[in-house]
Amino acid sequence: MERGDHVIVVDNFFTGRKDNLLHHLGNPNFELIRHDVVEPILLEVDQIYHLACPASPVHYKYNPTNVVGTLNMLGLAKRVGARFLLTSTSEVYGDPLQHPQVETYWGNVNPIGVRSCYDEGKRTAETLTMDYHRGANLEVRIARIFNTYGPRMCIDDGRVVSNFVAQALRKEPMTVYGDGKQTRSFQYVSDLVEGLIRLMEGDHVGPFNLGNPGEFTMLELAKVVQDTIDSEAKIEFRPNTEDDPHKRKPDITRAKELLGWEPKISLRQGLPLMVTDFCKRIFGDHSETTTTTTGTVAGS
Numbered sequence: 001m002e003r004g005d006h007v008i009v010v011d012n013f014f015t016g017r018k019d020n021l022l023h024h025l026g027n028p029n030f031e032l033i034r035h036d037v038v039e040p041i042l043l044e045v046d047q048i049y050h051l052a053c054p055a056s057p058v059h060y061k062y063n064p065t066n067v068v069g070t071l072n073m074l075g076l077a078k079r080v081g082a083r084f085l086l087t088s089t090s091e092v093y094g095d096p097l098q099h100p101q102v103e104t105y106w107g108n109v110n111p112i113g114v115r116s117c118y119d120e121g122k123r124t125a126e127t128l129t130m131d132y133h134r135g136a137n138l139e140v141r142i143a144r145i146f147n148t149y150g151p152r153m154c155i156d157d158g159r160v161v162s163n164f165v166a167q168a169l170r171k172e173p174m175t176v177y178g179d180g181k182q183t184r185s186f187q188y189v190s191d192l193v194e195g196l197i198r199l200m201e202g203d204h205v206g207p208f209n210l211g212n213p214g215e216f217t218m219l220e221l222a223k224v225v226q227d228t229i230d231s232e233a234k235i236e237f238r239p240n241t242e243d244d245p246h247k248r249k250p251d252i253t254r255a256k257e258l259l260g261w262e263p264k265i266s267l268r269q270g271l272p273l274m275v276t277d278f279c280k281r282i283f284g285d286h287s288e289t290t291t292t293t294t295g296t297v298a299g300s
């Protein structure tokens with residue numbers, strides 16, 4: 001049997017990601033198993049992509065699953081000798097004092113803050129992964145994923161790109177938290193998928209930053225959304241959430257050198273693809289959607 005013949009992708013069925021899975025249902029090579037990762041499971045597999053945990057701050061504050069779920073998946077990998085890929089996060093860097101963030105930076109995380117269930121949970125998940133690697137000779141890979149967006153994202157995911165896109169399409173004001181000067185780096189989903197596969201198939205443990213180094217303030221993001229969807233879209237300022245990181249931008253030198261990977265899709269290229277998909281799902285299949293250089297117009 002070749003490596004990769006049996007691959008499991010452990011993901012969040014109940015936090016909106018089911019939209020991501022259902023289109024595979026007719027594929028004879030695809031099997032959907034509903035299972036809570038906090039309960040052990042026995043399967044014969046060669047590779048485990050462990051993505052199970054809500055990624056949106058709105059959701060993960062209520063339903064963090066990092067530690068117990070990771071332990072179960074590591075246990076499964078150890079029992080069957082599978083290669084294990086952990087999807088960690090840029091949030092391990094917390095509110096970073098180093099910019100851009102390099103994988104060798106240890107981060108600046110508030111251990112008792114509202115984000116800590118996720119930040120510290122993922123840090124613990126990285127620790128467990130490395131302990132299984134060192135102690136049980138498990139083959140492991142670690143990715144640190146930066147803010148990612150794209151088609152099939154849950155419309156009420158709560159992260160900023162999906163919020164702004166859905167709001168602009170619905171003619172609601174885009175909700176900018178705080179002064180909107182905080183920065184993020186937004187990665188298109190297909191770039192991430194390519195990075196994860198290269199990491200899994202490659203020879204290096206990592207961790208690897210997987211993100212797009214393009215850096216935007218939230219006000220700049222709002223401008224890109226205006227240019228893409230509706231130049232008249234309004235902005236409404238809201239109080240910011242606690243412990244919101246001020247800036248984030250990945251240094252991807254390591255991924256470029258060791259995985260031969262870098263993102264190909266800029267925000268201005270990726271956003272219209274997401275808008276087309278959001279239009280269909282918000283306005284229904286009968287909507288007329290036109291993406292032009294001046295914007296995307298949705299008619300119902």
Ligand SMILES: O=c1ccn([C@@H]2O[C@H](COP(=O)(O)OP(=O)(O)O[C@H]3OC[C@@H](O)[C@H](O)[C@H]3O)[C@@H](O)[C@H]2O)c(=O)[nH]1
Pocket residue numbers: 055056057058088089090091145146147148158159160161163164175176177178182184218240241244245
């Ligand atoms: O409607 C909104 C939502 C969010 N924001 C702001 O937009 C910025 C980005 O917030 P998001 O909710 O998209 O997510 P964050 O970038 O903070 O966290 C993400 O980081 C990387 C991943 O691992 C996770 O997907 C997630 O934790 C924050 O500064 C937030 O305050 C708004 O201004 N308006």
